[in-house]
Amino acid sequence: MTTNPRPDRAQQQSLRAFLKRQSKPAAVWLKLSIALGTFNALLMIAGAYLLAQTIHNVMFEGNNLAQVTHLLWPLAGIILLRAVFLALSERLSAYAALKIKSAMRQTLLNKLSLLGPSYIEQHGQGATLNTLHNGVEALHDYYAKYLPGAAYSALIPLAILVVIFPTDYKAGLIFLLTAPLIPFFMILVGSKAEALNQKRWKQLAVLGNYFFDRVQGLTQLKLFNATRTELKQIAKISDDFRHATLDVLKIAFLSSFALEFLATISVALVAVIIGFRLFFGTLDFATGFVVLLLAPEFYLPLRQLGSHYHARLQGISAAADMVAILNAPLPSDENASVTTSSPENNLTLNAINSISITDLNFIYPDSNEGIKNINLTLPNKGLIAVVGSSGSGKSTLFDCLLGFHPEVINHLSINEQSLSTTDITYLQNNIAWIPQKATLFYDTIAANIKLAKPTATQQELEHAAKQAGVLEFINTLPDGFNTLIGEQGEGLSGGQKQRIALARAFIKQAPVLVLDEPTAHLDSQTEQLIQDAINEYAKNNLVLVIAHRLNTVKHASNIIVMHDGKIAEQGHFETLAAQNGAFANLLKTAKQGVAHA
Numbered sequence: 001m002t003t004n005p006r007p008d009r010a011q012q013q014s015l016r017a018f019l020k021r022q023s024k025p026a027a028v029w030l031k032l033s034i035a036l037g038t039f040n041a042l043l044m045i046a047g048a049y050l051l052a053q054t055i056h057n058v059m060f061e062g063n064n065l066a067q068v069t070h071l072l073w074p075l076a077g078i079i080l081l082r083a084v085f086l087a088l089s090e091r092l093s094a095y096a097a098l099k100i101k102s103a104m105r106q107t108l109l110n111k112l113s114l115l116g117p118s119y120i121e122q123h124g125q126g127a128t129l130n131t132l133h134n135g136v137e138a139l140h141d142y143y144a145k146y147l148p149g150a151a152y153s154a155l156i157p158l159a160i161l162v163v164i165f166p167t168d169y170k171a172g173l174i175f176l177l178t179a180p181l182i183p184f185f186m187i188l189v190g191s192k193a194e195a196l197n198q199k200r201w202k203q204l205a206v207l208g209n210y211f212f213d214r215v216q217g218l219t220q221l222k223l224f225n226a227t228r229t230e231l232k233q234i235a236k237i238s239d240d241f242r243h244a245t246l247d248v249l250k251i252a253f254l255s256s257f258a259l260e261f262l263a264t265i266s267v268a269l270v271a272v273i274i275g276f277r278l279f280f281g282t283l284d285f286a287t288g289f290v291v292l293l294l295a296p297e298f299y300l301p302l303r304q305l306g307s308h309y310h311a312r313l314q315g316i317s318a319a320a321d322m323v324a325i326l327n328a329p330l331p332s333d334e335n336a337s338v339t340t341s342s343p344e345n346n347l348t349l350n351a352i353n354s355i356s357i358t359d360l361n362f363i364y365p366d367s368n369e370g371i372k373n374i375n376l377t378l379p380n381k382g383l384i385a386v387v388g389s390s391g392s393g394k395s396t397l398f399d400c401l402l403g404f405h406p407e408v409i410n411h412l413s414i415n416e417q418s419l420s421t422t423d424i425t426y427l428q429n430n431i432a433w434i435p436q437k438a439t440l441f442y443d444t445i446a447a448n449i450k451l452a453k454p455t456a457t458q459q460e461l462e463h464a465a466k467q468a469g470v471l472e473f474i475n476t477l478p479d480g481f482n483t484l485i486g487e488q489g490e491g492l493s494g495g496q497k498q499r500i501a502l503a504r505a506f507i508k509q510a511p512v513l514v515l516d517e518p519t520a521h522l523d524s525q526t527e528q529l530i531q532d533a534i535n536e537y538a539k540n541n542l543v544l545v546i547a548h549r550l551n552t553v554k555h556a557s558n559i560i561v562m563h564d565g566k567i568a569e570q571g572h573f574e575t576l577a578a579q580n581g582a583f584a585n586l587l588k589t590a591k592q593g594v595a596h597a
């Protein structure tokens with residue numbers, strides 16, 4: 001897993017600019033929320049004047065209730081309006097944050113699907129999940145609280161100063177001189193808090209990766225009796241995270257305390273000075289009371305900004321991870337710009353007649369292994385099997401073909417048209433793929449199968465299930481197709497899961513079906529059933545299959561034999577078996593394996 005270094009000041013600026021750009025889809029709601037909040041503050045100022053005047057009239061002018069009703073009614077109206085504006089303003093900013101978060105999740109998912117599974121593997125599934133979930137969630141308070149708070153901290157004190165100065169310039173001066181203390185202190189603790197927050201964020205990513213891996217491999221951990229050691233390790237990482245969180249909280253509490261203290265001292269200073277001036281008669285009550293009412297309101301937005309500063313730090317830390325994903329280069333970007341600029345490369349195909357791989361070399365960045373010098377032309381129908389010993393490069397070849405390694409997409413072509421990263425979705429849309437362990441989702445069986453074709457009718461659903469040899473089983477379930485299956489298909493056997501995944505592939509009726517040993521988990525009767533269905537499918541479509549058991553490839557129209565990352569030979573079963581080459585060796589090893597067993 002790679003972590004992003006702590007952003008320096010210039011990077012922080014660009015992260016803030018990034019966060020600002022992301023607010024565009026909801027800018028109107030954010031502005032409306034801030035406008036309502038500001039209007040609310042103006043009403044608060046007017047309310048303070050009315051209240052002070054009412055009390056002055058009752059206490060010093062001897063007015064009775066009837067004489068001050070003209071002041072009390074507007075005051076009641078203001079209180080009511082303020083409650084409405086406050087609720088509306090908060091709702092609008094929360095709505096804006098929701099919109100921004102959902103747009104951001106979509107953007108990140110789109111980019112991740114372009115980057116392909118290898119990017120996620122390299123950066124860690126847990127860390128990526130953390131960015132997609134916790135990271136995006138961390139933006140909520142940034143947009144819903146910090147941004148409006150930052151606007152109020154400038155607008156509201158300014159509005160109060162504008163009305164206070166003409167009323168009592170001495171009080172205005174006290175406000176003006178004490179106000180900068182709060183932002184100054186915030187900046188002072190800010191950089192320390194920022195460093196700690198970054199550290200905490202990175203530790204959360206480590207924890208996410210670690211947990212994700214361990215939860216996935218829980219069965220193995222249990223079998224190897226390694227749960228105790230792992231628990232210790234998890235406890236250690238959790239403890240590091242706890243320390244990092246406590247460090248952040250310490251700074252947050254300390255700065256909150258200091259900000260509250262500064263604000264309270266400032267209000268107290270104003271109160272004492274007003275008190276003396278009232279005592280010595282150099283100030284009238286109404287003015288003094290207005291200043292006293294407005295003093296806490298003057299410091300309130302600054303204090304709140306202090307408490308939302310944490311949201312700012314979280315938002316910026318999370319943004320760094322998002323920018324890293326969004327800026328991750330698509331390795332074949334250069335090719336993409338070249339190929340899409342030429343009109344013949346914009347795929348407008350009615351059908352796939354052939355798929356070719358030309359001079360394909362793919363080496364994993366962290367090892368010297370991979371596949372080399374691959375040249376291959378696949379027809380549009382027939383069963384093509386890829387065989388080879390473990391580590392010979394079969395899965396890597398398939399991953400390249402499926403577009404999971406964007407840097408080599410330009411070595412693929414359909415109907416002799418070279419592909420670019422932008423075209424890969426065309427190929428992917430035309431491929432149905434079943435890996436060795438297909439992923440099923442927490443949903444009904446019907447939804448899991450229809451994932452490949454959401455518009456499928458009940459008839460198509462049943463047909464696909466029948467083709468995959470799973471219809472009978474589904475019909476025995478009390479809820480049939482509406483049976484809810486757990487995450488990863490819990491509640492089903494390995495073979496049942498695989499057949500549901502097959503049904504998903506069949507329903508798509510994709511011109512290219514790619515399978516990784518589809519019958520590995522099945523009993524011989526079901527295996528034959530599925531083999532027949534696959535053979536039938538291969539009559540009109542291209543079926544590419546990774547075969548680990550050589551007896552399953554007897555009927556293949558072409559067998560591609562991989563050895564040491566290269567295509568060693570290809571041909572029909574009988575021809576290859578008769579040669580004294582890699583395939584014959586594989587057959588020999590398989591026979592020996594059976595004999596030993």
Ligand SMILES: Nc1ncnc2c1ncn2[C@@H]1O[C@H](COP(=O)(O)OP(=O)(O)OP(=O)(O)O)[C@@H](O)[C@H]1O
Pocket residue numbers: 121364366367369370388389390391392393394395396397
């Ligand atoms: N993510 C990876 N990072 C680094 N090297 C890898 C990675 N995946 C595979 N390799 C290496 O690339 C080579 C080809 O691996 P690949 O998984 O394609 O073989 P395979 O024929 O599919 O093997 P198997 O039948 O065991 O699944 C191997 O030497 C393997 O060690």
